[in-house]
Amino acid sequence: MSTRARQYPAEVLRREQLSEHLVRLVLGGEGLGDFVSTDLPDEWVGLVVPGQFQVRYYTVRSWDGSEMVLDVVVHETGLVTEWARGDCVGETVTITEAKASFAMPDEAQWVLLVGDLTALPAMARITESVKVPTRIWAEVPDDLAGYLPVGSDVTWLDTPPGGSALAETVETIDWPQGSGYFWMAGESAQMRAIRKHLMRVRQMPSSDYDVMGYWRSTAGRQPRAVDPAPIHRAGKASGKSDQQIWADYDAAREES
Numbered sequence: 001m002s003t004r005a006r007q008y009p010a011e012v013l014r015r016e017q018l019s020e021h022l023v024r025l026v027l028g029g030e031g032l033g034d035f036v037s038t039d040l041p042d043e044w045v046g047l048v049v050p051g052q053f054q055v056r057y058y059t060v061r062s063w064d065g066s067e068m069v070l071d072v073v074v075h076e077t078g079l080v081t082e083w084a085r086g087d088c089v090g091e092t093v094t095i096t097e098a099k100a101s102f103a104m105p106d107e108a109q110w111v112l113l114v115g116d117l118t119a120l121p122a123m124a125r126i127t128e129s130v131k132v133p134t135r136i137w138a139e140v141p142d143d144l145a146g147y148l149p150v151g152s153d154v155t156w157l158d159t160p161p162g163g164s165a166l167a168e169t170v171e172t173i174d175w176p177q178g179s180g181y182f183w184m185a186g187e188s189a190q191m192r193a194i195r196k197h198l199m200r201v202r203q204m205p206s207s208d209y210d211v212m213g214y215w216r217s218t219a220g221r222q223p224r225a226v227d228p229a230p231i232h233r234a235g236k237a238s239g240k241s242d243q244q245i246w247a248d249y250d251a252a253r254e255e256s
């Protein structure tokens, strides 16, 4: 039996500019027909764009059995950024098999979601899927008031020049009573700071939170991608929790 991760060829059916920095791509075609969803709300896939071999990771904003929606942030430079900025309709990309990390305990009475623009697709899908009160902090550079489900309890935060200040935001949160689940994603250095805060200051058990570095600021450094897939496989094989696997991924990116 092959241990290679599944890959699906997919055609870009439509492209829509949702805001200055957010582009919606709708993928479809026969190759996607047997895509297997995890059905978890922060589900992501790898995306390989034409003429490239490096993978970038994107949240599945929605999958209806024939069409997959990915909402792609276009930032200053970048492999997918530059491709998605242009007219990519009709082009064929490769999608890798879905993975997910969201693991809300059954007894959770509330959910807190914190993230930057790259996390907004996942925060929208999580908000649609959970049944308990959900509070969102979204650090975005554009006006995306209509992006989240109607009635979402959201605090919009400006993106500070050159990065993110989500770690400071989390330190000021007035936490609800009772047990709940905290989900957060964004720039890796911010996420490392938050993990420390949750462990040392809030002393939360790791089953009550999920904190993921979605991208790494390389300001002043040479960017180098680290493929999370082998780290995810090795971590799962050795019985590590998702939190430990994400911490390993951040450490690998830090070393690269």
Ligand SMILES: Cc1cc2nc3c(=O)[nH]c(=O)nc-3n(C[C@H](O)[C@H](O)[C@H](O)COP(=O)(O)OP(=O)(O)OC[C@H]3O[C@@H](n4cnc5c(N)ncnc54)[C@H](O)[C@@H]3O)c2cc1C
Pocket: 044, 056, 057, 058, 059, 060, 071, 072, 073, 074, 075, 076, 077, 078, 079, 080, 081, 082, 117, 118, 119, 121, 122, 213, 214, 215, 216, 217, 218, 219, 223
């Ligand atoms: C599980 C997971 C889910 C994700 N879901 C989404 C999603 O739904 N939508 C989405 O847009 N992104 C998402 N991301 C983040 C996305 O994979 C990265 O932002 C990716 O680096 C973008 O690729 P690129 O080719 O455009 O830029 P790259 O070629 O990777 O990077 C080029 C330069 O841009 C910088 N950079 C990268 N990302 C950002 C950013 N977001 N803001 C500012 N500078 C940046 C890098 O530091 C580098 O200097 C997700 C990541 C993970 C791990």
